[in-house]
Structure formats: C-alpha cells, structure tokens
C-alpha cells in the first residue's frame with residue numbers, strides 16, 4: 554500500500570486551505586498514493602476563538618469534509634482527514650477536534666474525537682488551553698480497511714501510551730497520529746514519542762503534520778513543528794518531511810507488523826500486578 558502524507562501550513566481561512574489541500578491530494582494521487590492522510594485541523598488553524606466561531610461549521614455543513622469525500626470518490630482512494638475543527642451542540646459552544654476515515658466511495662467509515670486536550674504551559678510566552686475551545690472525546694476508535702486495521706488518534710494523544718496499547722491489542726496494525734505539534738515540544742519529543750509508540754505496539758505510525766508559521770488574520774500567531782513522519786513497526790523512521798509543506802510518499806508493507814511482533818511479542822506479555830493506584 555502506498556501512503557501519501559500531506560504536510561500543510563494552513564491559515565484560518567477554510568476555503569483557501571481547501572483549495573491547497575485538494576491540489577496536494579491530487580499530487581499524492583498522481584504519485585500513486587492509495588491512502589492519503591492530512592494533518593490535524595486541516596480546515597483551519599487559528600489563535601482566536603472569535604475567528605473560529607466566524608468561520609467554522611458543523612459536520613453537516615463543513616465544506617472541507619464534503620469536498621474531501623468527493624475527492625476520495627473521484628480518485629478512488631482511502632483518505633484520513635487528520636482532523637477538522639467543527640462546531641458541535643456543546644452547551645459551552647466548544648468545537649470538536651475530529652478525525653475522519655473516508656473510503657473510496659466517499660463514505661465516512663470512522664470518526665474519532667480527540668480525547669486528550671493540550672492544556673500545557675510550554676514556556677512563559679507559550680500557553681495552550683485546548684479544553685477551553687474543544688470538547689474532548691471519550692471513545693477510542695478502530696477502523697477496518699483493505700490494508701489492515703487502523704487506530705485513530707490525534708496529536709497530544711501521543712503522550713498517552715495506554716491508548717495505543719489498547720488499539721494495538723484490539724488489532725490495529727497502523728496508528729494514525731495527525732498533528733499540529735508545538736515547535737518547542739516537537740524539537741524535544743516528537744520523533745522519540747512516535748518511535749516509542751511504533752515499537753511498543755509493533756504497528757506502523759503514520760503522522761501527517763502541520764508546519765511553519767501559520768498566516769492568521771487575527772489572534773495569537775501559531776507556529777508548528779512539521780516533520781511529518783512514517784515509522785515502521787520495528788522503530789525505523791521510514792520518512793521525515795522536514796520543515797516545509799510537501800507531499801510525502803511511503804510504501805507500507807504490512808508483513809512488517811507480523812515480523813516485528815513475532816521478534817518481540819511484548820503486546821501479548823501483559824501481567825497483572827498490584828501496587829500504587
């Protein structure tokens with residue numbers, strides 16, 4: 554299976570982002586991708602809740618979701634929309650940070666709401682309070698594809714290894730981790746965390762990411778780490794997209810999952826234990 558990961562530098566203008574995303578999908582398909590993946594918040598990255606309320610839509614109206622479903626059908630590909638920021642019926646007006654798996658008929662075969670919220674003070678000048686703007690999800694999601702079972706996660710989820718263990722033990726051979734990682738934590742942790750999750754689970758990790766300085770019309774300026782990555786089940790980095798927007802193609806051989814897990818079957822070696830709760 555050939556995967557095409559889109560590394561994007563989105564703005565807070567969903568229509569403009571969609572034009573760029575569709576062109577990149579086209580590029581990936583032209584290069585033979587059968588499974589195309591986009592980063593977290595493919596539709597809009599903003600540092601302003603006011604701006605988000607102006608431009609974001611609910612799932613039923615969202616232009617990015619509709620157009621990407623249509624693109625999946627037109628090209629006959631599988632498509633992971635890393636996530637969309639979407640309006641919800643949350644009483645506090647919070648958005649969903651929701652990932653979608655689309656099949657070649659354009660059907661939504663799975664959707665996942667990011668569970669873990671990035672409420673972190675990275676430095677004195679850089680603070681994130683994701684839970685103020687987004688309503689967290691509560692369910693882990695596994696999806697069937699012709700190339701294997703897929704475990705859907707998003708960005709900060711990467712720091713919660715029990716989620717990945719659960720998905721892998723439920724059968725996932727591919728873990729998707731679309732991201733908009735912060736530059737500071739990205740430089741220190743991103744590659745190491747991706748490789749750790751791949752090794753612990755004996756699964757492929759596919760991590761399409763946002764990159765660069767994001768053009769925003771108002772509010773806080775956002776910057777992201779880039780370095781979209783594919784990691785093999787044994788832990789090798791198969792590809793790293795660097796810092797700039799691009800399409801990254803990687804051939805995935807699912808037999809590597811079986812090979813890694815038979816060399817080190819730690820996924821099947823859990824033991825009950827007592828001790829601190």
Ligand SMILES: O=C(O)CNC(=O)[C@H](CS)NC(=O)CCC(=O)C(=O)O
Nearest residue numbers: 594671681683708709733734735738
């Ligand atoms: O804000 C939005 O609209 C979209 N969401 C994001 O960019 C999220 C929350 S701020 N970013 C992360 O989870 C980065 C995690 C990270 O960098 C780490 O774990 O170190």
